[in-house]
Amino acid sequence: MNRPLLLALTIALSACAGIERAERSHFTLDGQGGFEMRAATSLFYSPRADGWAEGQRLGWLGDYLAQGGHCPQGYVVLSRAFLPRGADPYGRPAGNVAYRGRCVENLDITSR
Numbered sequence: 001m002n003r004p005l006l007l008a009l010t011i012a013l014s015a016c017a018g019i020e021r022a023e024r025s026h027f028t029l030d031g032q033g034g035f036e037m038r039a040a041t042s043l044f045y046s047p048r049a050d051g052w053a054e055g056q057r058l059g060w061l062g063d064y065l066a067q068g069g070h071c072p073q074g075y076v077v078l079s080r081a082f083l084p085r086g087a088d089p090y091g092r093p094a095g096n097v098a099y100r101g102r103c104v105e106n107l108d109i110t111s112r
Contacts, residue, residue, distance in 0.1 A: 025057070027064040033106025035070070037061045038083070038096040047082040047097055061099055071103035078102060 025039040039045070039060065045053040058077075065071045077099050084095040 020056070020060075025060050025064075027061075029068075029070070034100065034102045035065070035075075036098060036100050037064060038098045040096055041082075041094055043088065043090070043092070047093055047095065049080060057097060057099070061101075071105070074104040075101050076104060076107065 024042070024045065025037055027035065027037045029035050037057075037060065039057045041047045041053075045056065048054065061077075065075060079098075079100045081098050082093070082095060083098055084093055086094055088094040
């Protein structure tokens, strides 16, 4: 494969990943060093906590934090929950996967 074609395909696939994140997920800050991201499940983005879809969702979370300049020392996901809203047309569970976390610099480690 020639270099210009490979470069064009890489750029195109990168753009698709950004579009998917914008369409499938929502990110909010709680104003106290915490955050939540919810991502919709689908045929290709199963609610399971393993595999490709989970890697994509965690990548989106990292992108949201990095692009907003949040959590420069890192972050911790404190909880992950599947929030069902029924079934898709094929009978598989549909809903959102919700991640809650905090920036490392805002963790209360004195209570442990």
